[in-house]
Amino acid sequence: MSKFGDLGNFLVLCILLGIASSSHGQLQLNFYAKSCPQAEKIIQDYVQKQIPNAPSLAAALLRLHFHDCFVRGCDGSVLLNFTSSTKNQTEKVAVPNQTLRGFSFIDGVKKALEAECPGVVSCADIVALVARDSVVVTGGPYWKVPTGRRDGRISNASEALANIPPPTSNFSSLQTSFASKGLDLKDLVLLSGAHTIGVSHCPSFSSRLYNFTGVWGKKDPSLDTEYASNLKMKKCKSINDNTTIVEMDPGSSSKFDLSYFQLVLKRKGLFQSDAALTTSATTKSFINELVKGSLKQFYAEFGVAMEKMGKIEVKTGSAGEIRKHCAAVNT
Template sequence: MAKFGDLSNFLVLCILVGIAGSSYGQLQLNFYAKSCPQAEKIIQDYVYKQIPNAPSLAAALLRMHFHDCFVRGCDGSVLLNFTSSTKNQTEKVAVPNQTLRGFSFIDGVKKAVEAECPGVVSCADIVALVARDSVVVTGGPYWKVPTGRRDGEISNASEALANIPPPTSNFSSLQTSFASKGLDLKDLVLLSGAHTIGVSHCPSFSSRLYNFTGVWGKKSSLDSEYAANLKMKKCKSINDNTTIVEMDPESSSKFDLSYFQLVLRRKGLFQSDAALTTSATTKSFINQLVQGSVKQFYAEPGAMEKMGKIEVKTGSAGEIRKHCAAVNS
């Protein structure tokens, strides 16, 4: 999911899970049943009409959801161009978010929902629902999205840089990062599986092609033939900032399990992909995954639903933005 594109210890994790559980208790399925009964259908219809014409957006919108939730929780803060409460640059300008796409898509959905129910449905809920519906329309799994999130009023680029795990992450840093959000190693693996429909720019992994300094007796974690092919046909220079590379070239438009097969064959683009095979626990789970079906392993309650509940704002916290790119005046 990274650029994401491009999951220290378990006592701390247990404490964090308990804290997270208390913070999203007010989310509920069909939260808008009375206040805006057509909201979820309007969102779904918009996605189902638009995404088949631009299937690569599905990955972008799922990545946006991930990047939103990992900074201040799932509160739509990644959508903000500016805020009234801070002079800091917003999350959008942070390095991990500079290649995010789909903001105009979210604006289109918000406009459609506002026409039906002004000032009722949060941008944070729209992001969560759009991410799920976009994956489903590409043949991926369905997961429940309880709603009732409210929009945050603070967005800080430095927090995005500090909280979003980079594609160069090793296993230890991934485990720490995901544990800090109440997510375990199974969640780490399953959420990484979103790379099956993603694309990346060369700088996210070019150091694996050009700067690897092999230690005697040690191989690069990227398959040598695959690396040579990428250098010859895709990332012809370490400074190539424009070329886009599919993270799962074997089935880039379909949400399936082939990404995990590539990871086992040392063909995951990112260092963070390769890191999943350096732990016996996560590698074992990947081996189980490739024997099953995508919908079986993203069954409820799953990693996607857990991620969507990270540090959400409910009740009287935050606001319901009129426009997703700006806080209410």
């Protein structure tokens, strides 16, 4: 190829990178200052009124944000309902999302916003702001949430299954998954810290108790023996238990603190993905630094990671749409 061809390709690449970076840069703090000045206050007021009555929803809404961003970016695609076509089941029905909660909460926020300024605030922004505000209300960290996301029109169950890292992930798969979203190993550790609040269902980890690596009766050697026995005797008494819920951070699951990381170092992380964080010298070092540091520092660093995650592959400008109803694309 001639040098002019190389130059042309280089210019095209620069233009494409410019488009990508400008799209990313269109998120801004107080995006709705003119179009819907009360938007963020309406969301905050709704959260402050509802979450104290159901504090466990804070963890669920934070998880909803994570699952949204890891599939097609933070575009509200996880909110779209099951369609009649079996060829296009939405993200909601994918295995990783079958235990998601908070959809009706998002709908309630959207209804309040539509009453104030119809067709202005995206469902994707609602998910991002609600995640932050609900964590703050329960005493957790605050982080900046630039807005201006637009809603996607595509939602595929197969993509959710392929992109959301399962709780059985090893370190290599976690590193690959996060790197594909522009997140590094420090982000991986910090975002895993969200496991300090909330609960999980037995199927997410019961193989560690009963048939690790497919061998019946074998326990995951990376799981503390006493903790494993306690889970089997008092919680997940059968590998077929699909209903029992277990605290991800036992004894501290309602507090956004450093307890989760302390437990991980003691081999008491609930998931294989938690234990995986100690198999890398780099991530284990990050955990040790957090445990030795202050809660204030953890909050600050967690906030930076959350802001970074909230910018994954966002749709801005004229991309996507502003849905009238979060569970359905506009007709």
